Amino acid sequence: MKNKSSSPKEPLVHLTKRMDISPLCALGVRVLAFLFGMIICGLVAFLLIERLNDNPERIGEFYQCFIKGPFSTRRKLWKFLKNSAVLLCIALALAPAFRMRFWNTGAEGQTLVGVLGAIAVNFYLGGKIPEWQLLVLMLFASLLCGAIWAIIPAVFKAKWGTNETLFTLMMNYVATYLVSYFLVVWVPNGSSSLGKLSHGKLPSFYHDYLLIILIVLGLTILLHIYLTHSKHGYEISVVGESENTARYVGINVNRVIIRTMLLSGLLCGLAGYLIGAGLDQSITPNSVGGQGFTAIMVAWMAKFNPFAMVITSSLISALGQGAEQISQDFNVSGAFPDVIIGIVLFFIIASEFFINYEIHFHKRHNMAKEVLKG
Amino acid sequence: MEHSIAIELKGITKRFGQTVANRNVDLDVRRGxxxxxxxxxGSGKTTLMNMIAGIYYPDEGKIFFNGKEVIIRSPHDAFEHKIGMIHQHFKLVDLFTAAENVILGVHEKGGYDLKSVNERVSQIAQKYGFHIDPKKKIYDMSVSEKQTVEIIKVLYRGADILILDEPTAVLTPKESDQLFDVLQRMKEDGKSIILITHKMNEVLAVSDRVAVLRKGEHVATVNTKETNQSELTELMVGKKISLNIERTMPIETKKRLIVKGLKVSNIDGRKVLDDVSFHANGGEILGIAGIAGSGQRELLEAISGLQKIDEGEITFINPKKNKPVTFFHKSLQTVKDLAAQNAFHTESGHPVSFEGMPSKQIKKWVEAGEILFNEDEIINLRDKTPLQIRELGVRLSFVPEDRLGMGLVGSMGIADNMMLRSYRKGKAGFLDRRRPRQLADEIIKRLQVSTPGSSTPVRRLSGGNVQKVLVGREIAFSPKVFMAAYPVRGLDINSSYTIYELLNQQKKNGVAVIFVGEDLDVLLELCDRIMVINSGKISGVVDARNATKEQLGMMMTKSTEDHAKEMV
Incomplete structure (x- = not known):
């Protein structure tokens, strides 16, 4: 015989999709993945951080940093709350689009143009009109800009079926360069950095950050109601699950896509407003600082559930601040926080595989036994 | 000619979840x-072949190649044993030329020499009588040329056993004949050809032997010369089995839905429905029989407003004669217009004229139910969206074939799925979940849906329960026309009978039921009339009480030309 037929072997493993897994079990897998990720972080730290390598007993200190970073002082705690709130706000903006299976990767740009809108109004009108009018105008500008940035890819998707992931991603770059352009126009001296503007700052109650935090929490509740109890939210779920079902019951799919992205853009614009008017009073191309992408993770890990996003956004900002603390205390490069977050997120995402699939190892003996029994 | 066995299958079984696609199949394929x-x-032809081609792996059973047991885990393994499959859907790179597609994925010794590949492709083409330009790009090719490339791709890899999955489904009759000539030449060259098909005339024209599968089982293999169409049909559809489905005589049937000269083409511009005309009566079950993919889905979707229509009319006759007019689906203005056309009479039989009447008075009469229609209302459904159809007051239910992908939302509970049709009701922007929940509980109780609760995602329910939910919802808004596509597919006996019972109940209520089925036994026992559709054309309507299974099988499989010949 010519063909080199190998001895009969069955595939070693095969995967089957799990039909259902109890929520508790799924949560357990995720928590395990998180803990496992943290252990790996410790191991990586041993390799990368010299001080830790020399004094292995300081590993306890290493893990303490994750508490110390976000929670040890009042200032750090407020910072943690603020970071979580901004991240949560952007993630909330993504939730409606993601529930519709519209993969909006453009939150970074949509938020940035929101900041730009607020700062542009502030730059041209600051001091010329009463402060409250300025703040209201800034809000409208932010919302408008965010909405425009989101609606363009939505219209293209609805009319010509373009890929929304790429389109929204590209829009991010346009937004960044647009900001650079305005900085050149506004700051002609060549430094291209706009100082802190003296007008257009959101009022502060008790603490500078409190208003922002309250706004975002209120928004969380409103969005939850919108998504689960409104007719619009229902339509979003139907379109997301199956466009065929939507067509079958007479939902105008294109209209839902555009309407939902409009909402997504408005919320991103609002996040931009909170950054521009609530925190920075200034703008750089890096004002959003990648939070538009981190928010995708926040939304995804929470399965697009607004309340779960409160937890995931807190988790990610706590991790970030903890890792920053490590780079301070152990005197390592500023890139270390990214490494830590990367590792932990990797494990959490990887755990989804084990939640969705069951792995069967082929055991010949067991099969033989079953045959005998039968 | 030598007739040694090339491949032998022994006891092959393949399951997908609970459904058995192939059960204990023994089959052999000879050389030449x-x-x-x-x-x-759905009889398991493609699944079986996919196991030879390395797409699926059998759950049980053995495959022998040249008398030796082999394990085929991937298409690559299949090629090592010189097995190649030409799938129904082509897998070609549009931007590449024919030759580039042919060598894609082939690991040959030596460099990438397109020139020699071009030559070898031409050689193969010449040897078997194909016509192909190896330098032509795929996007410039017709469907039949693409198929040629797929075949050459397999031959280039040295395949001795070729599996063709419904190769003529995409070809014109002339192209089919050319293909059969090529297959004949390959056979003479000693190759084994496996032809998956459900077209009887092709089987009789080109094959040497026929293996018949029914419901996943290998029924028989017969020599083509020693058989005939009616024997094959009987093998394919099986002997008639009595199911004891209750069937009542229809009482006072009236035309409810009229379809005239319907023409529909798919995205590729191929005609999927050609000049379809029929009517469905209230109070009877009209069965639609046919090989799957003959246009049944398009027909139902066209009626329900989901499918673009090229030509033809779809008319719904609303049985409104002597029934009161309401504002439910009509504005005051529409009612006034209709009155001007003398469409109404009063309870005492006097004609109605609203001329010079104040709107308030008209409203009062209508709301009191005192204004009655003279005749049934005739409503044109062509080019209407599902929403428009509903707004016209046409109560049309549709249980689609794809239950979770079209009829229901898998991730939602039963209650939320009940809302799909009705969630728009009311002016508020928020959902009223109270009534859907009541309806869900009612359906769970009445149809004995086994589920942990009305909020468990329907995806987790078994097939029978999913179908009960879907049918239950569609019945809940008391339809006038009820259409169901393969409503008992994949269901166990008990659930199937529940569905039959529900359909019968609809019939008794005077609903026009349209039942698209695949099991001829069921169609013959449940329906009053059966319409047979064959490649997008209606090949006839028979009385289900007198028709035979063979008669239906013939009407389903005969090519339309044969049919035409016979008519003459």
Whole structure:
């Protein structure tokens, strides 16, 4: 015989999709993945951080940093709350689009143009009109800009079926360069950095950050109601699950896509407003600082559930601040926080595989036994 | 001619979840023969062949190649044993030329020499009588040329056993004949050809032997010369089995839905429905029989407003004669217009004229139910969206074939799925979940849906329960026309009978029921009339009480030309 037929072997493993897994079990897998990720972080730290390598007993200190970073002082705690709130706000903006299976990767740009809108109004009108009018105008500008940035890819998707992931991603770059352009126009001296503007700052109650935090929490509740109890939210779920079902019951799919992205853009614009008017009073191309992408993770890990996003956004900002603390205390490069977050997120995402699939190892003996029994 | 066995299958079984696609199949393929695999859709032909081609791995059973047991885990393994499959859907790179597609994925010794590949492709083409330009790009090619490239791709890899999955489904009759000539030449060259098909005339024209599959099982293999169409049909559809489905005589049937000259084409511009005309009566069950993919889905979707229509009319006759007019689906203005056309009479039989009447008075009469229609209302459904159809007051229910992908939302509970049709009710922007929940509980109780609760995602329910939910919802808004596509597919006996019972109940209520089925036994026992559709054309309507299974099988499989010949 010519063909080199190998001895009969069955595939070693095969995967089957799990039909259902109890929520508790799924949560357990995720928590395990998180803990496992943290252990790996410790191991990586041993390799990368010299001080830790020399004094292995300081590993306890290493893990303490994750508490110390976000929670040890009042200032750090407020910072943690603020970071979580901004991240949560952007993630909330993504939730409606993601529930519709519209993969909006453009939150970074949509938020940035929101900041730009607020700062542009502030730059041209600051001091010329009463402060409250300025703040209201800034809000409208932010919302408008965010909405425009989101609606363009939505219209293209609805009319010509373009890929929304790429389109929204590209829009991010346009937004960044647009900001650079305005900085050149506004700051002609060549430094291209706009100082802190003296007008257009959101009022502060008790603490500078409190208003922002309250706004975002209120928004969380409103969005939850919108998504689960409104007719619009229902339509979003139907379109997301199956466009065929939507067509079958007479939902105008294109209209839902555009309407939902409009909402997504408005919320991103609002996040931009909170950054521009609530925190920075200034703008750089890096004002959003990648939070538009981190928010995708926040939304995804929470399965697009607004309340779960409160937890995931807190988790990610706590991790970030903890890792920053490590780079301070152990005197390592500023890139270390990214490494830590990367590792932990990797494990959490990887755990989804084990939640969705069951792995069967082929055991010949067991099969033989079953045959005998039968 | 030598007739050694090339491949032998022994006891092959393949399951997908609970459904058995192939059960204990024994089959052998000889060298230098054309073996036709015949069976209805869903009989497991493609699954079986996919296991030879390395797409699926059998759960049980053995495959022998040249008398030695082999394990085929991937298409690559299949090629090592010189097995190649030409799938129904082509897998070609549009931007590449024919030759580039042919060598894609082939690991040959030596460099990438397109020139020699071009030559070898031409050689192969010449040897078997194909016409192909190896330098032509795929996007410039017709469907039949693409198929040629797929075949050459397999031959180039040295395949001795070729599996063709419904190769003529995409070809014109002339192209089919050319293909059969090529297959004949390959056979003479000693290759084994496996032809998956459900077209009887092809089987009889080109094959040497026919293996018939029915419901996943290998029924028989017969020599083509020693058989005939009616024997094959009987093997394919099986003997008539009595199911004891209750059937009542229809009482006072009236035309409810009229379809005239309906023409529909798919995205590729191929005609999927050609000049379809029929009517469905209230109070009877009209069965639609046919090989799957003959246009049944398009027909139902066209009626329900989901499918673009090229030509033709769809008319709904609303049985409104002597029934009161309401504002439910009509504005005051529409009612006034209708009155001006003398469409109404009063309870005492006097004609109605609203001329010079104040709107308030008209409203009062209508709301009191005192204004009655003279005649049934005739409503044109063509080019209407599902929403418009509903707004016209046409109560049309549709249980689609794809239950979770079209009829229901898998991730939602039963209650939320009940809302799909009705969630728009009311002016508020928020959902009223109270009534859907009541309806869900009612359906769970009445149809004995086994589920942990009305909020458990329907995806987690078994097939029978999913179908009960879907049918239950569609019945809940008391339809006038009830259409169901394969409503008992994949269901166990008990659930199937529940569905039959529900359909019968609808019939008794005077609903026009349209039942698209695949099991001829069921169609013959449940329906009053059966319409047979064959490649997008209606090949006839028979009385289900007198028709035979063979008669239906013939009407389903005969090519339309044969049919035409017979008519003459």
């Amino acid at each position: 023969e054309i073996l036709a695999i015949l069976g209805e859709n």
